[in-house]
Amino acid sequence: ETGVTQSPTHLIKTRGQQVTLRCSSQSGHNTVSWYQQALGQGPQFIFQYYREEENGRGNFPPRFSGLQFPNYSSELNVNALELDDSALYLCASSKHWDEQFFGPGTRLTVL
Amino acid sequence: KNQVEQSPQSLIILEGKNCTLQCNYTVSPFSNLRWYKQDTGRGPVSLTIMTFSENTKSNGRYTATLDADTKQSSLHITASQLSDSASYICVVRYLETAEYGNKLVFGAGTILRVKS
Numbered sequence: 001e002t003g004v005t006q007s008p009t010h011l012i013k014t015r016g017q018q019v020t021l022r023c024s025s026q027s028g029h030n031t032v033s034w035y036q037q038a039l040g041q042g043p044q045f046i047f048q049y050y051r052e053e054e055n056g057r058g059n060f061p062p063r064f065s066g067l068q069f070p071n072y073s074s075e076l077n078v079n080a081l082e083l084d085d086s087a088l089y090l091c092a093s094s095k096h097w098d099e100q101f102f103g104p105g106t107r108l109t110v111l
Numbered sequence: 112k113n114q115v116e117q118s119p120q121s122l123i124i125l126e127g128k129n130c131t132l133q134c135n136y137t138v139s140p141f142s143n144l145r146w147y148k149q150d151t152g153r154g155p156v157s158l159t160i161m162t163f164s165e166n167t168k169s170n171g172r173y174t175a176t177l178d179a180d181t182k183q184s185s186l187h188i189t190a191s192q193l194s195d196s197a198s199y200i201c202v203v204r205y206l207e208t209a210e211y212g213n214k215l216v217f218g219a220g221t222i223l224r225v226k227s
Contacts, residue, residue: 002154002156004154031213033215035217040219040220040222041219041220042115042200042217042218042219042220043155043200043217044217045214045215048212055212056212056214088152090154090155094213096213097207097212097213098213099157099160099213100213100215102154102155102156103154104153104154105152105153105154107152
């Protein structure tokens with residue numbers, strides 16, 4: 001166990017809906033990174049939050065947005081869901097640029 | 112082209128046998144390379160981490176090698192068990208700089224299935 005938790009575990013949505021995924025970082029960590037992992041692929045970097053500010057972003061459209069709270073937990077929001085958004089969403093926490101520890105993931109299915 | 116390439120894409124072996132997974136990378140500047148084990152639908156769990164100066168690192172039945180000159184790494188699994196069935200992902204970290212931070216580059220993974 002890494003101490004990083006994510007909720008919910010599984011989620012089913014329909015096209016066009018909006019979804020919010022949550023991540024609680026490990027104690028002492030101030031940075032959260034979000035990844036999308038399609039079936040059979042390696043994780044793809046979405047963005048990273050450091051001290052409540054976005055600190056780097058991958059090649060994802062603006063409908064993917066996030067937040068980090070003063071306790072360093074984080075949310076990933078996806079608007080106007082598309083079928084291709086179906087994936088395992090992983091968050092990883094770290095102490096700034098130190099090693100990243102991964103949570104168990106949230107499985108999102110878009111119908 | 113992905114900066115981290117893994118082979119084979121998938122592998123089936125008999126319980127008790129050994130196997131070797133390969134990882135080639137072009138990430139530069141390089142900080143370290145990790146091998147992760149990922150069970151289906153779960154988060155990745157780190158097996159080994161190797162820096163530029165390390166050639167071999169073991170963790171129980173897992174032994175990783177790194178050749179930083181040729182930018183190649185391998186993960187050798189000895190005496191495989193049914194519980195070794197998972198995806199094994201090679202992850203390379205950029206050297207910590209203002210440009211790259213702690214950015215990670217993931218391979219697509221090798222899916223290993225151990226049969227009895």
